[in-house]
Structure formats: structure tokens, C-alpha cells
Amino acid sequence: MKKLTILISTIALALSMTATGFAADTIKLGVAGPHSGDLAPYGIPAMKAAQLVVKKINAHGGVLGKQVELLIQDDQCKPEIATNTATKLVTDGADVVLGHICSGATKAALGIYKDAKIPVMSPSATNPPLTQSGDYPNFFRTIASDDMQAKMAVDFAIDKLHVKKVAVIHDKGDYGKGFAEFAKKFLDEAGVEVVLFEGITPGAMDYSSIVQKIRRNKADALIFGGYHPEASKLVSQMKRKRLKTVFISDDGVKDDSFLKVAGDAANGSYVTGPRDLSSIPLNAAATAEFKAEYGAEPGAFFQEGYSAALALLNAIEKAGSTDYDAVTKALRTEYVETPVGNIKFDSKGDAEGVGFSVYKVENGKFVELK
Amino acid sequence: MEYFLELFFGGLTRGSIYALIALGYTMVYGIIQLINFAHGEIYMIGAFVALIVAGVCTIYGLSGVSILILAGVVAVIYACAYGYTLEKVAYRPLRNAPRLSPLISAIGMSIFLQNYVLLAQTPDFLPFPRLIPDFDFMEPVAHIIGSPELVILITTMVTMILLTLLIKKTRVGKAMRATQQDMNMARLVGVNVDRIISLTFVIGSALAAIGGVLVASYIGQVNFYIGFIAGVKAFTAAVLGGIGSIPGAVLGGFVLGWAESFAAGYISSDYEDVFTFGLLVLILILRPAGILGKARKQKV
Numbered sequence: 001m002k003k004l005t006i007l008i009s010t011i012a013l014a015l016s017m018t019a020t021g022f023a024a025d026t027i028k029l030g031v032a033g034p035h036s037g038d039l040a041p042y043g044i045p046a047m048k049a050a051q052l053v054v055k056k057i058n059a060h061g062g063v064l065g066k067q068v069e070l071l072i073q074d075d076q077c078k079p080e081i082a083t084n085t086a087t088k089l090v091t092d093g094a095d096v097v098l099g100h101i102c103s104g105a106t107k108a109a110l111g112i113y114k115d116a117k118i119p120v121m122s123p124s125a126t127n128p129p130l131t132q133s134g135d136y137p138n139f140f141r142t143i144a145s146d147d148m149q150a151k152m153a154v155d156f157a158i159d160k161l162h163v164k165k166v167a168v169i170h171d172k173g174d175y176g177k178g179f180a181e182f183a184k185k186f187l188d189e190a191g192v193e194v195v196l197f198e199g200i201t202p203g204a205m206d207y208s209s210i211v212q213k214i215r216r217n218k219a220d221a222l223i224f225g226g227y228h229p230e231a232s233k234l235v236s237q238m239k240r241k242r243l244k245t246v247f248i249s250d251d252g253v254k255d256d257s258f259l260k261v262a263g264d265a266a267n268g269s270y271v272t273g274p275r276d277l278s279s280i281p282l283n284a285a286a287t288a289e290f291k292a293e294y295g296a297e298p299g300a301f302f303q304e305g306y307s308a309a310l311a312l313l314n315a316i317e318k319a320g321s322t323d324y325d326a327v328t329k330a331l332r333t334e335y336v337e338t339p340v341g342n343i344k345f346d347s348k349g350d351a352e353g354v355g356f357s358v359y360k361v362e363n364g365k366f367v368e369l370k
Numbered sequence: 371m372e373y374f375l376e377l378f379f380g381g382l383t384r385g386s387i388y389a390l391i392a393l394g395y396t397m398v399y400g401i402i403q404l405i406n407f408a409h410g411e412i413y414m415i416g417a418f419v420a421l422i423v424a425g426v427c428t429i430y431g432l433s434g435v436s437i438l439i440l441a442g443v444v445a446v447i448y449a450c451a452y453g454y455t456l457e458k459v460a461y462r463p464l465r466n467a468p469r470l471s472p473l474i475s476a477i478g479m480s481i482f483l484q485n486y487v488l489l490a491q492t493p494d495f496l497p498f499p500r501l502i503p504d505f506d507f508m509e510p511v512a513h514i515i516g517s518p519e520l521v522i523l524i525t526t527m528v529t530m531i532l533l534t535l536l537i538k539k540t541r542v543g544k545a546m547r548a549t550q551q552d553m554n555m556a557r558l559v560g561v562n563v564d565r566i567i568s569l570t571f572v573i574g575s576a577l578a579a580i581g582g583v584l585v586a587s588y589i590g591q592v593n594f595y596i597g598f599i600a601g602v603k604a605f606t607a608a609v610l611g612g613i614g615s616i617p618g619a620v621l622g623g624f625v626l627g628w629a630e631s632f633a634a635g636y637i638s639s640d641y642e643d644v645f646t647f648g649l650l651v652l653i654l655i656l657r658p659a660g661i662l663g664k665a666r667k668q669k670v
Contacts, residue, residue, distance in 0.1 A: 198639045201643060208631070209642075210634060213634070242512050261591045
């Protein structure tokens with residue numbers, strides 16, 4: 001009985017190999033990410049997005065007249081597994097790869113894809129050096145990098161508000177301090193003077209000392225990294241102390257509580273926040289598609305995953321082949337309509353126009369500045 | 371010089387609030403050697419009651435200052451009721467228990483009250499109306515000391531003077547001092563010690579509620595958690611000045627407020643708490659009983 005099982009499974013394996021061999025004329029889209037383990041909720045929506053996109057494209061005749069085949073591999077978000085995953089996808093002949101999900105796993109796997117000349121696109125790896133270091137010309141992403149917000153805020157302050165002296169304040173937390181440090185870096189690079197860089201204690205009774213310090217340093221703008229309770233206190237006290245300094249902050253402040261608590265004092269402030277995607281038709285369509293198929297809400301990185309699958313397959317279509325140089329060139333030059341907007345990728349691999357917008361507080365409302 | 375004045379008044383304002391709350395800690399400690407950890411929550415409840423009253427008053431179309439006074443009075447009454455009940459429920463049954471028991475009871479009340487407000491009201495930050503108007507005559511110096519700071523300073527000064535008069539000049543004050551010196555002896559000469567202890571809690575709570583209302587209308591927001599931080603700082607002030615000593619609590623509040631303000635202003639706000647607590651350690655090394663505290667011999 002045991003021998004019979006082994007025999008059957010051997011034959012099955014052998015047949016499956018030939019099956020892959022015969023079906024060589026497909027476009028192979030590798031999908032890598034955590035599909036098991038505790039981080040699976042971050043990987044599965046992107047995988048399902050790829051399945052939906054491939055199903056739809058195949059129903060419409062595929063890419064370049066060929067059917068698209070999915071090669072799905074689990075990396076559990078672990079760098080040591082991700083290298084195996086990448087090797088497996090390379091040997092299986094993936095033409096392009098959607099993944100990986102976690103920044104650490106992506107970094108570990110990228111070198112292998114680079115050597116094999118395979119374009120990789122992550123829907124979720126936000127670690128800035130992945131694109132900015134320039135080490136991985138084969139890497140693209142459909143999500144904004146961690147420093148994107150700070151970049152938006154600083155560019156806006158310099159280009160639109162023409163600030164000369166900036167105070168950078170943060171709440172000493174990971175999120176706020178990270179934002180503030182990126183902002184300081186970009187300000188330094190742009191040659192704008194950072195007159196103050198300090199942390200404040202969240203929940204302190206008042207911030208009058210730091211407000212006076214901002215006045216003393218004659219800052220044109222205050223860039224604050226942190227959340228809305230401190231932001232409300234800061235803007236109220238700045239108004240109380242008759243400061244004209246412009247207040248600029250991050251997504252942690254783009255909360256209705258900020259408007260409600262700071263009231264009038266919030267008017268004229270600027271915050272960065274995720275772009276309003278609800279007006280993009282494909283976004284709603286993708287969600288509806290998912291709901292029809294699975295009867296649930298899509299989950300994290302679904303829209304980004306959907307966009308990445310579309311962008312990769314569109315690039316192959318536009319390039320006319322799966323050749324590495326042609327595909328990466330198409331990704332950088334051809335616009336594609338996706339759930340995160342009409343996008344193409346910049347020279348480093350970040351999607352242009354994805355992620356954040358600057359919002360101005362006007363009459364107690366956030367108004368997106370185009 | 372202007373910068374110095376700005377920081378000076380900022381520290382003075384903050385310090386006077388610390389002092390108001392610290393008085394409650396120190397008075398209770400002086401009489402029953404209990405650190406009432408739920409005191410910060412009374413401050414927070416005062417602010418919440420004022421918010422509710424202010425909301426109702428605004429509907430009836432009253433103006434800024436009259437709302438402030440009305441909301442303040444109602445908040446004080448509520449806070450007094452809370453302080454009174456707190457003592458009856460959580461501390462009186464443990465009067466003769468080992469000293470750790472009421473301390474645990476106090477921490478328990480603090481957690482209970484915080485979560486009570488969290489559930490009964492909201493976990494969010496709520497806007498508090500700016501009840502203190504901007505006076506025109508303050509406009510030229512508004513960047514150094516604004517109208518809210520002025521109102522806070524005047525109110526706390528008046529409150530402290532009234533408290534001093536109460537303790538020094540009235541029969542009740544005399545009974546309080548007697549109870550503080552020797553509870554059994556006071557009882558022997560006919561002081562109703564239980565009532566004096568209740569009264570101490572009520573007065574402390576009233577001061578905390580005044581602080582809560584002033585801070586909330588100065589900062590413009592309230593949350594169930596504000597009492598914890600203010601309570602810790604005020605407790606520090608009380609220890610700094612010498613716990614059990616009333617002038618010590620006031621002095622400790624001001625010293626702490628200035629230390630924070632100048633440390634943040636001249637050095638770095640990153641290290642604001644490092645400097646203030648460093649100062650506390652230093653003072654306790656030099657004067658273990660606090661600036662104005664009297665070292666008492668412990669009976670072993």
C-alpha cells in the first residue's frame with residue numbers, strides 16, 4: 001500500500017512537471033508575501049488582489065495573447081525564508097514578481113531577483129532606502145515610502161510658503177520623531193535653516209515654553225511630528241501668544257478631533273494625509289470585485305496589491321515582451337490606470353503621485369490642495 | 371529680558387496650578403499621613419463638570435465670564451461631594467489598618483475614577499470653551515502674559531489667601547491644626563476629628579476643581595487622563611516643598627513650574643522632565659523633608 005502511494009505520487013509529480021513544461025507559453029506572475037503565520041493578514045489581501053486581476057485579464061484574452069499564470073509563494077515575512085522564496089520563484093521562471101510584503105523580507109530577496117533580472121513590485125514595503133539607495137533598479141512600489149509625508153510637508157513649505165526658518169518639534173514617539181527627523185533631513189538638504197529641533201512631552205499641562213522658544217527663534221513655520229492632542233494644544237497656545245508661525249504637521253494630526261478641539265486656532269494650518277482615493281473609479285470597482293468574490297472587506301494593502309498587479313502586467317503589455325530592460329522602461333514611462341490613481345514610476349522606483357496630499361484647514365475643514 | 375519674562379510668567383502660571391493641586395495632597399498628608407492618589411482625578415472631574423455646565427449655559431445664552439464663574443461653582447460643589455464620598459468609602463474604613471492598605475485603596479480609587487469617566491463620558495479629547503475672554507488692556511503684553519494667565523494667577527492668589535485665613539483665623543482652622551499636631555489629643559479636647567478629616571478632603575477637592583476649571587479653559591481641551599499627569603506633577607511639587615506643609619506646597623508648585631519652564635526655554639524641552647526630577651532628587655538629598663518640611667522623628 002505504501003509503495004503504491006509513493007508510486008502514484010511520483011507519477012503525479014512527474015506529470016505535473018511535464019504540465020508546467022508544456023505550458024511554457026504563459027506570462028508568469030510571481031506573488032510572494034506572508035500567507036501563513038501571524039503576519040498573514042498583510043499578505044493575503046495582495047495575493048487575492050493578484051488572483052482577481054489575473055482572472056479578469058485572462059478572461060479578456062491575457063497579456064500579449066498569452067494567459068497569465070500565478071506562482072504563489074509564502075515567505076512569512078521572514079528574511080531567511082524570503083531568500084528561499086525568491087530562489088524558488090526564479091527557478092520556476094517568474095517573469096515579474098509582486099511582493100514582498102514586509103520591508104525586511106523584501107530587502108533580503110531583492111538581490112536574488114536583481115541577479116536574475118526580474119522586476120519586483122511591492123504593495124507595502126515602505127522602508128525608504130529600498131528605492132532611494134539606488135541599489136535595486138529592479139524594485140518598484142505602489143505605496144509611499146515612510147519619508148514621503150515629511151518630503152511632501154517640506155516641499156510644500158519651501159515651494160509654496162517660501163519659508164526661510166523652520167522649527168521642527170516632535171512628541172518623542174516613534175511616529176512623530178521619525179517624521180520630524182525626515183523633515184529635518186530634507187530641510188537641511190534644501191538649505192533651509194532649522195532653527196529648533198526638539199521633543200515635547202505628550203500630555204504636559206501646557207507648551208508655553210516651547211511656543212516662546214519658537215517666537216524667539218523667529219521661525220516662519222513649525223513642522224510638528226506627532227498626534228492631534230499635542231497639535232491642538234500647540235496651535236491654541238500659539239494663537240494665545242499671538243504667534244504668526246505657520247503650523248504644518250502629519251497624518252497623526254489629520255483627525256477630526258484636531259478640528260474640534262483646536263477650533264478657530266486650527267484654521268490656516270497644513271497637514272499631510274493619505275490622498276482621498278474615493279474619487280478614483282477603479283478603487284471602488286476593485287473593492288466591489290473583492291466583495292462579490294469573497295463577501296468581506298478587502299483588508300490591508302489590497303488596493304496597492306491590485307495596482308501593482310495591474311502595473312506589472314500593463315508594463316509587459318506595453319513593452320511587448322517580458323524582457324527585463326523593456327519592462328522596467330515601460331514601468332517608468334507608461335502611465336497606468338490603477339486603484340491608487342493614474343501612475344507611473346520615477347527613476348528610483350517610487351510611484352509618482354501616490355500616497356499623500358497636503359490639506360489646509362479652512363473654516364474648520366480639511367481641504368485637499370491639488 | 372523679554373524672553374526671560376515670557377518663561378517666568380509661563381512657569382508662574384503652570385506653577386500656580388501645581389500649587390493649587392499640591393495643597394490637596396499636602397493637607398491630607400498632614401492630617402492622616404495618606405497620599406491621596408485619587409486627588410488628580412478630582413481635578414479632572416472638576417474640569418468635566420465645568421465642561422458640562424458650560425455646555426448647558428451656552429445653550430441658555432450666557433456670556434463668557436458668567437459661565438466661567440457658574441461652571442466653576444458647580445464644579446467645586448461636585449468635586450467636594452466626590453472628595454467627601456471618596457474619604458467615606460475608600461479611606462475611613464481603613465483608618466486603623468496598616469499604612470499600605472489606604473495607599474492601595476487610593477490607587478484603586480484613582481484607576482476607578484479614570485475608567486468611570488472614560489466609560490461614562492468618552493475616551494476622546496473634548497474641546498473646552500475658552501471661557502476667559504481676551505481683555506483689551508492686556509493686548510500689548512499678550513505675548514508675555516495673556517488674559518487667561520492673569521485670571522489664573524489672580525484666582526489662585528485669592529484662593530490661597532482665603533485658605534490661609536481659614537486655617538489661621540477660624541475655629542475650624544484651629545481644629546484642623548490641632549488634628550494635624552495630635553489626633554488623639556484633639557479628640558480629647560472635643561474636636562470632632564472625623565468631621566475635620568472630611569472637611570480637609572472637601573477643601574482639597576475644591577482647590578483641585580478650581581485648578582481643573584482654570585487649566586481646561588486655558589488649554590481648551592479635557593480628557594479622562596489629564597488628572598493623572600497633573601496629579602503626579604502636583605505630588606512632586608508637594609514633596610519638593612515638604613509634604614505636610616501648606617506654604618511648602620505652594621513654594622514647591624512654583625519651583626517646579628519655573629524649573630520646567632526655564633529648563634525647556636533655556637536648555638531643551640527634550641530634557642524638561644529630566645531637569646525637574648533631577649532638581650527633586652537634589653533637594654531631597656540636601657533637605658530630605660523638602661524645602662519647608664520639618665523632619666519629624668518617626669516612632670519605631
